[in-house]
Amino acid sequence: MKLYRPATVMVGVLFVLLGGLTRLATPEQVFEEQNMVAVRGTIGESLKYGGDSTVTVTRMKFAKGVLDDSGNDDDKPIETNGVYVAIEWDTVRGIQKPSNVGAKLIADGGTVYEPIGGLTDSGIDFPEAGFAKTGAVVFEANPTDLKGLTLQLRPSMFYNVLNTYVEVDLGIPSEEVAQQLVDGAEAQYVVQNPVVRVASS
C-alpha cells in the first residue's frame, strides 16, 4: 500500500494551515485577555459590572490611620508606615447576580495593593436586586509608588465565559499630585458601616 500519496500529503498540509488560521482568529487579537473586556472610567462615573449592575467610585481619601465604625469606643486607630487609601463606592445591583468582586489598586510602578485585613467594614460587594449599597474599602499603600493609581475590580469567574472587569482611574497623574495627597492625609479615617437603600432609577 502506498502511504504517502500526493493527495494525503496535501490534506496534511491543509490541516496545518487551518490550525494557523484559527490561531490568528483567537480573541487574543481583539481583547487584551482572551476572556476579559475592560470597562474603564474615572471617579464619579457609574460603570457596568457583570451584566446590569453598576459600580461607582464616589470618593478617595488618604489617611495615616484607620478605624472601624462598628468597633469599641476604646479601639485605637491602626497606624501605618505608608499611607492608607480609602475608596468610597456605591453599587447598584441589577437583576442578574454579579460575581464576587476582587478589588486591588495598581500603580504605574507596578506595585499591586490588596485591601487590608483587620477591618470588618472594609470591602466591596453588591446588595440584593433592586437595591443600592454604599461603603468603603481600605488599602495600605507605599507613598513613593502612587502615580497612575487605578482601582481594578475583577470578578471571580468561569474561564469559558466572556467577562468584564472594571478599571477606575483615580486621577493621580504625577508624583507631585501623589505627594500633595499624602501630605494632606487625615490623621484617621473611620470606615462607616455599609448602608443599603432602595435603588432609585
Place this chain on the structure above:
Amino acid sequence: MESLDDVIDAMIADRVIHRHRRKWLIAIALVVVLALVILATGGWKERVGRTVPTISAPATVESGKWEYNFTKAEIRVTPKSEYREAEAELRVYFDLKNIDGEELTSDSLQGKLLVFVPGGGQDYVDSNGANCRGELNWVLVYGLPPESCFTTFKVEADFRSDLVEIGVQGERYESDSGVLGADEDPYWQNERPDAVVQMKPAVVEVTEDDK
C-alpha cells in the same frame, strides 16, 4: 489438525509448570514478606539529616517573598484557675518585610511558612500566621519598611524548653507544567525549608487580661 508434536509439547509444558509451582509460590511469598519488612522498618527512603542551615537568633532570613528578622521567643503560660485548665503557647517575635520582587503584591504571611520543630521525630507544628499592628494575618505591602510581628504555635500546657527551633519555609516563584493544560504563568508555590532558627525562649506568665 493437531499434530502429535503439539500434544507432547503441551504435556511437557503442563509438567514443567506443575513441577515449579511450589517454587513460584515461595518466591512470591518472599517478595510480599520483604515488602512488609521494609514497610515495618521505616520505608525504603534513606534518612538524611538536616540539609538547611541552622542559625541562632537574632538572625535575618530571606525566604521566598518574605524577609524575617527573628528577635525573641516567649513561652506564654496561663496558669490553671478555678474555671480553666492551664495553657501554654510559644510566641516568636520577628520583623517581617515583603520582598516580593516578582509580583510586587501585598500579601499576608501564610501560617504554614513558619513551623515549630519539636525534634525527636515529632510532627512539625504550623504557626497561625503573622500578627502585626494588633491584627492577625495583617496584609504587608511591598516596598514599605518591615513591620514588627509575632506568630503563635500551639504547645502542650507543660511545655518548657531552653532552646526552640523554628523552621522557615520559603515558596518558589515557579510555573506549573503546561503539558496537561495548566496555565504556565509562574506564581508563588512549592514551599520548602530554607533555614532553621534557634531561639532561647523566656517563660512569661500571662493573666486572662493580657491575652
